[in-house]
Amino acid sequence: MGSPIYLKIVEDFKERINSGEIKPGDMIKSENALCEEYSVSRMTVRKSLNVLAGEGYIYSVPGKGNFINEPNQDKYILYFNEMTSIESSVEDTQLLDVNIIKPTLEIIFNMQIPENKRVVLIRRVFLSDDNPVAYDIKYIPYYRGIPIVEKEIHYATFPEIVAKKKSLFAINKELKIKVQKPSEELQEILGIEISDPVMVIEQKMLDEGNRPIGWGVTYFRGDFFHLQAVSSFADKSNSIY
Amino acid sequence: MGSPIYLKIVEDFKERINSGEIKPGDMIKSENALCEEYSVSRMTVRKSLNVLAGEGYIYSVPGKGNFINEPNQDKYILYFNEMTSIESSVEDTQLLDVNIIKPTLEIIFNMQIPENKRVVLIRRVFLSDDNPVAYDIKYIPYYRGIPIVEKEIHYATFPEIVAKKKSLFAINKELKIKVQKPSEELQEILGIEISDPVMVIEQKMLDEGNRPIGWGVTYFRGDFFHLQAVSSFADKSNSIY
DNA sequence: TAGTGGTCTAGACCACTAG
DNA sequence: TAGTGGTCTAGACCACTAG
Numbered sequence: 001m002g003s004p005i006y007l008k009i010v011e012d013f014k015e016r017i018n019s020g021e022i023k024p025g026d027m028i029k030s031e032n033a034l035c036e037e038y039s040v041s042r043m044t045v046r047k048s049l050n051v052l053a054g055e056g057y058i059y060s061v062p063g064k065g066n067f068i069n070e071p072n073q074d075k076y077i078l079y080f081n082e083m084t085s086i087e088s089s090v091e092d093t094q095l096l097d098v099n100i101i102k103p104t105l106e107i108i109f110n111m112q113i114p115e116n117k118r119v120v121l122i123r124r125v126f127l128s129d130d131n132p133v134a135y136d137i138k139y140i141p142y143y144r145g146i147p148i149v150e151k152e153i154h155y156a157t158f159p160e161i162v163a164k165k166k167s168l169f170a171i172n173k174e175l176k177i178k179v180q181k182p183s184e185e186l187q188e189i190l191g192i193e194i195s196d197p198v199m200v201i202e203q204k205m206l207d208e209g210n211r212p213i214g215w216g217v218t219y220f221r222g223d224f225f226h227l228q229a230v231s232s233f234a235d236k237s238n239s240i241y
Numbered sequence: 242m243g244s245p246i247y248l249k250i251v252e253d254f255k256e257r258i259n260s261g262e263i264k265p266g267d268m269i270k271s272e273n274a275l276c277e278e279y280s281v282s283r284m285t286v287r288k289s290l291n292v293l294a295g296e297g298y299i300y301s302v303p304g305k306g307n308f309i310n311e312p313n314q315d316k317y318i319l320y321f322n323e324m325t326s327i328e329s330s331v332e333d334t335q336l337l338d339v340n341i342i343k344p345t346l347e348i349i350f351n352m353q354i355p356e357n358k359r360v361v362l363i364r365r366v367f368l369s370d371d372n373p374v375a376y377d378i379k380y381i382p383y384y385r386g387i388p389i390v391e392k393e394i395h396y397a398t399f400p401e402i403v404a405k406k407k408s409l410f411a412i413n414k415e416l417k418i419k420v421q422k423p424s425e426e427l428q429e430i431l432g433i434e435i436s437d438p439v440m441v442i443e444q445k446m447l448d449e450g451n452r453p454i455g456w457g458v459t460y461f462r463g464d465f466f467h468l469q470a471v472s473s474f475a476d477k478s479n480s481i482y
Numbered sequence: 483t484a485g486t487g488g489t490c491t492a493g494a495c496c497a498c499t500a501g
Numbered sequence: 502t503a504g505t506g507g508t509c510t511a512g513a514c515c516a517c518t519a520g
Contacts, residue, residue, distance in 0.1 A: 302486090
C-alpha cells in the first residue's frame, strides 16, 4: 500500500530473479525502457536498480546495460567478539601479566615491525562461573610514554585496546580460525586434557594503510565455544552494520 | 580529478569521521545546509549520504536528521565452501553411500519435518592427495520421483545439491562452527587419533520462508583446515557480493 | 508551525559501447 | 551514430518531528 514505487519495482525484479524468469548473465531492459514499462521517471528506475545492485542482484556496465549477477554462495556474515562470543558469557577477566618484550620471529612476521622494536604483551584468562574458558594473548607495538592502564586492559576487547584515540571506523580486522590440540601450558591454564580440542582465533588489526597495529590469539575451550554465520542474503539491510 | 562531486563529499565525510571531528551519535548538517555548503543540488547531497549510509557510516531519522553511526566492530565477512575451503584443495570426492532413511530426533529437530517423512542421507569423504581430509554428511527431504543422480552428488557442494531448480538467490544459509574430539567412527574415516581435533561445520539451508530444505555436517581434519574472515570495512564495495 | 528527510519528476550533458 | 548507464539540476509534495 504505502510502499513507494521504487520498492515495488525492486520486489518485482526479485521475484523475476528468484523464479528464474531472468537468470544470472542476462541483460535486463534499458533504464529508459523500464521508465516506460513502469511509467516512472528515470531517477525512480535508477533508485530501484541501485537497491538491487546494493543487495547483489544486479550490476551495471556503463554504455552497455544492467545485468543479473551470479549469486555468491560462499559469502557469510560472521559476528565475533572474543568476550561475548563464549556460550556462557564471560563474567570475569583475569589479567595474568602485561610485559614489554622483544618480539619473536612470529611476532615480527605478523606485526611487520623491525627486530629492535619492542611490543607490549598482554595475557589474560576469561572466566565463566569461575572456570577458565579462554586464554587470550595480545601484542601491541610499544610506544614510550603511552601508559598501559590495567583497568582498561582488564575488560576491553581487542579493537578497543588498539583503537584508543583512533576512530574504530578506520580499523580493518582479519580473523583466522583454527582448531588445535592444547599444549601443556594451555592444558594447565584451561584445566583440560590433551584430547580436549581448543578453537584458536587469531585477530589482526590493521590501520587505514593496512599496516598491522595489533595481533592477538585467543584459545577457547572447545566445549564452551562455537561460532555462527549467516548467508549475506539473510541480512537484507543495505547497511554493512 | 574526474571523480564526481558526490564521491568528493563522501570522502570528505569519511575523513571527518575517521579523524574524530564528528563522532558516533552526532547529528550532521541538514541536507539543505549541505546543499549550500557544497553548492550542489539536494539529489547530489542525498546520493553522497546514501553511499555513506550503505557503508555504515551514517543513518537517517526521518523528520529529524542524519546521524553518525556507532561502528559495528563485531561484524565480519566469512567465505566458506566445504569443497574449496580446505587448505590443499579437494582433488577427489568419495561417495560412501546414499540412503533414504527415517529421520532421527536430531534430524527432525534440525529439518523441522514430521516423524514419518523420509530423508535422503548422503555420506561423502573429501580427499586431498588420496588422503581423507573431511567427512561430509548431508540430509535432504525425500520427494518421491526425484531421482538422486550419483554424478551430481559426487562433486556438488551443498547449495548446489539443494537448490536444483530453485534460484540460489532465494536460499538462506546458516553455519555453525565448532571443534570436536573425533568419535571412533570419525577416527577411522579420517585416519586420525582421539587427540587430533576436528573442525565441525553444520550447514542449514532455508527457503524464502525460512523453512529448512537441507541440513549437513562436515568434519574437517584440524590440520587441513582453517577459516578466514575480514571486517566488513575491508570490503569497501557497496555490494553484498 | 518551521524544518527534516523520503519520494518523484522532467529535463540536461557526459563518456562509453557497438554497429 | 544511436543507445547505454553516470552525474547533476531545480523544482515539487509528502509524512514526520519538535517547539
